Amino acid sequence: MATGKLSLKEMKCSNCGADVQFLPGLELTVCGYCGSKFAVSAPAVDVTVDPPDLIAPFRVDENRFLRAIRGWLSEGTFTPDDVLTSEIETKGTYLPFYAWSGEYKADWFASSGYDRQEEYLEMQGDKLVKKRRTVTDWRPSNGVINGKYLIYTLASDSVDPSLARFCEEVPPSSAVSFDPSQLEGYALEPFEKDRTEFLTRVEDLVDSIAESKARPRVPGDRCKDLNCTTTLTSQNCARVYLPFWVTTFLYGGQPFRCVVDGSDAARIAGTRPVDPDRMQKAKRLMLPGKLSILAAGISLVLLPILGMPFLSGAHKWIVLGLVALSIMSAIAGAIAKSVMLSRSRNLRQRLLEEMNAH
Ligand SMILES: [Zn+2]
Structure with missing residues (x-):
């Protein structure tokens, strides 16, 4: 001291x-x-x-x-x-x-869920069929933990x-x-701040530490309604x-x-x-792919309404063509975007190496 x-x-x-x-x-x-x-x-x-x-x-x-x-x-x-x-x-x-340090004691209460398999009968058509399902039995559990913070x-x-x-x-x-x-x-x-301003926050933080320590100790296959009553047994x-x-x-x-x-x-x-310009440019590069998949979707639905037989002859080729176009423009867009971004990354990397060399 x-x-x-x-x-x-x-x-x-x-x-x-x-x-x-x-x-x-x-x-x-x-x-x-x-x-x-x-x-x-x-x-x-x-x-x-x-x-x-x-x-x-x-x-x-x-x-x-x-x-x-x-x-x-x-x-x-x-x-x-x-x-x-x-x-x-x-x-x-x-x-x-x-720096707040000390020990705590926490009494915890929870509902422990125990899973078991249950057989039951169900009507399927005119037959009774045997089926299985998982049911959870809930039982109260509790315990005490001690720890440091x-x-x-x-x-x-x-x-x-x-x-x-x-x-x-x-x-x-x-x-x-x-x-x-x-x-x-x-x-x-x-x-600037007095330590008394933090007392409640420290108690809340210790409470959540205790809860995270208690959770894995709750028995059973699952846990709900975990509740901790935490006491600070010492505090520095x-x-x-x-x-x-x-x-x-x-x-x-x-x-x-x-x-x-x-x-x-x-x-x-x-x-x-x-860089907002680069963000915009990346969006623009991906736009043709998005537009042509939209066009494919619209023509799939709209053309039959206008009288074209659904997915036969001309309609099939129009839809397939637009799908192929959207795949190609999506790939082209992704390549152009990644070239643009990696060029910028390399530029920054070179500048960084130059600066670090000095
Ligand atoms: Zn200043």
């Missing part, structure tokens, strides 16, 4: 409004949330905060982050070719979390809600005791800083948010830009 206060500098990002803290001596030039450059004249104020209990140090440096985010950005079916040319700037930022809740409002859920899915922790030197070179997001709450690279970049004037886990560069979440 760390003791004493931590002396930091604090700045407010003029672009996104996030409060960003950092060790005195560091010159913070980029916001850790939106990647926007701080105005040089932005005033930093002195603050003192309670140090966290634990910290997971950064394992992904700025170079690894850039490689990871560019690799991720270059993927996707309809990603624009020039997406990698957008400027990506950010600062590695420690986000504040409460570890839940992370993000104690900041600045992160986009969809990305916040991703950040909270922390893999088995590598957090160690806090040491101020681990903050060097990185930004910090202050603890630690303040933890976890490392993230959060960035917002502009493409076509629109902001796109992404986050890379600072302890595992393979963990990336966010939204990629999509």
Whole structure:
């Protein structure tokens, strides 16, 4: 447990409004949330905060982050070719979390279904036939389970809600005791929310953990009406800083948010830009195939109504011809589409390799 206060500098990002803290001596030039450059004249104020209990140090440096985010950005079916040319700037930022851990006890009640085969007689025509069917007998069941939990809740409002859920899915922790030197070179997001704000959510999460543990224990062939009454038998709450690279970049004037886990560069979440022209073009390429299958369907129904004998002579050849046409144009469309998409993918891949080589 760390003791004493931590002396930091604090700045407010003029672009996104996030409060960003950092060790005195560091010159913070980029916001850790939106990647926007701080105005040089932005005033930093002195603050003192309670140090966290634990910290997971950064394992992904700025170079690894850039490689990871560019690799991720270059993927996707309809990603624009020039997406990698957008400027990506950010600062590695420690986000504040409460780590809730402890043990729970859950009493569960359920209906267990037991299947059995039953023979019965049925009239078929004028005969009685012996048949079999499965019937389920339901009987109440119950039990008790004990288990452990570890839940992370993000104690900041600045992160986009969809990305916040991703950040909270922390893999088995590598957090160690806090040491101020681990903050060097990185930004910090202050603890904005009080731990009491999360008590109900933590209880609900432990409840669903208990339920998923109880479900496989319910006897019988099937289970319904599973109900758990969960009690937290112990609870610890630690303040933890976890490392993230959060960035917002502009493409076509629109902001796109992404986050890379600072302890595992393979963990990336966010939204990629999509090229609407290419999406339209792909749809257009598949259109002739769709239109000719529609024409085949219409002529199959409509021509007999207009007096042509159904599927004989001319009608048969018209329908068959349109079906063949639709198959050929569907194949041609699919080939043209895949050539277009793989050309774009190769272009992005080449650009990525060039950028990574530098
Ligand atoms: Zn910002």
